[in-house]
Amino acid sequence: MFKVLDSAVPIACWSCSIGHNDSTLFCPHCSKIQPPPGGDYYSVFGLEPKLNLDMPALEREFHRLSRRLHPDRFARAGENEKQWSLADTALLNDAYRTLKDPLRRTGYLLKLLGARLDSDHESREQKDARVPADLLEEVFELNMLIEEMRAARNAGETDAALEANLAKAKKNISGMLGAVDEELRTEWNVWDAGDAGTRQFSQVKMVALLDRRRYLSNLVRDVNEVLGA
Numbered sequence: 176m177f178k179v180l181d182s183a184v185p186i187a188c189w190s191c192s193i194g195h196n197d198s199t200l201f202c203p204h205c206s207k208i209q210p211p212p213g214g215d216y217y218s219v220f221g222l223e224p225k226l227n228l229d230m231p232a233l234e235r236e237f238h239r240l241s242r243r244l245h246p247d248r249f250a251r252a253g254e255n256e257k258q259w260s261l262a263d264t265a266l267l268n269d270a271y272r273t274l275k276d277p278l279r280r281t282g283y284l285l286k287l288l289g290a291r292l293d294s295d296h297e298s299r300e301q302k303d304a305r306v307p308a309d310l311l312e313e314v315f316e317l318n319m320l321i322e323e324m325r326a327a328r329n330a331g332e333t334d335a336a337l338e339a340n341l342a343k344a345k346k347n348i349s350g351m352l353g354a355v356d357e358e359l360r361t362e363w364n365v366w367d368a369g370d371a372g373t374r375q376f377s378q379v380k381m382v383a384l385l386d387r388r389r390y391l392s393n394l395v396r397d398v399n400e401v402l403g404a
């Protein structure tokens with residue numbers, strides 16, 4: 176289920192011919208822009224794959240690289256360099272958007288490690304139908320409330336008590352989401368500091384937590400839709 180992250184592959188710079196790894200945007204020897212690298216998003220920023228990142232440092236590096244890749248800097252460059260500046264900028268933006276968001280970062284690293292996230296291979300209906308066992312009763316009652324509210328709205332009626340019950344249910348689910356996020360933060364620390372065995376156990380747990388979080392988020396979405404929030 177899991178694999179070790181691949182190391183960067185050494186290649187020769189197109190300009191100076193000196194070897195460097197294929198994850199860099201600029202040659203470390205002659206500073207010339209390179210074709211879009213073949214490494215992962217972490218390597219774009221020269222980072223080790225971790226779940227806890229120095230966010231201010233990530234932002235600073237993003238802006239520094241963005242300035243170096245700006246198309247205006249390549250106005251008089253060759254056609255290849257102009258195209259690489261656009262392609263590298265797109266890659267940099269994708270990498271930054273992924274790594275700056277804690278949940279996207281977690282899912283991305285898990286995929287790098289070979290994890291299969293169920294939500295990537297299911298339709299919305301399949302995702303919504305797969306209820307965590309410990310939430311079966313609660314979800315059944317919530318769905319009943321949602322259907323009652325929809326029926327009332329279709330009939331042009333209001334039901335303050337029903338709205339209050341749905342708001343209470345939403346608050347409860349939001350609390351569960353907070354608990355999941357706290358567990359994820361704990362697992363980030365476990366994974367970052369762990370050995371191979373500890374990390375594999377942590378990875379399995381994070382896959383389950385992301386799946387649970389997705390389901391709870393969908394419940395909040397459904398309540399918001401019926402309440403018009």
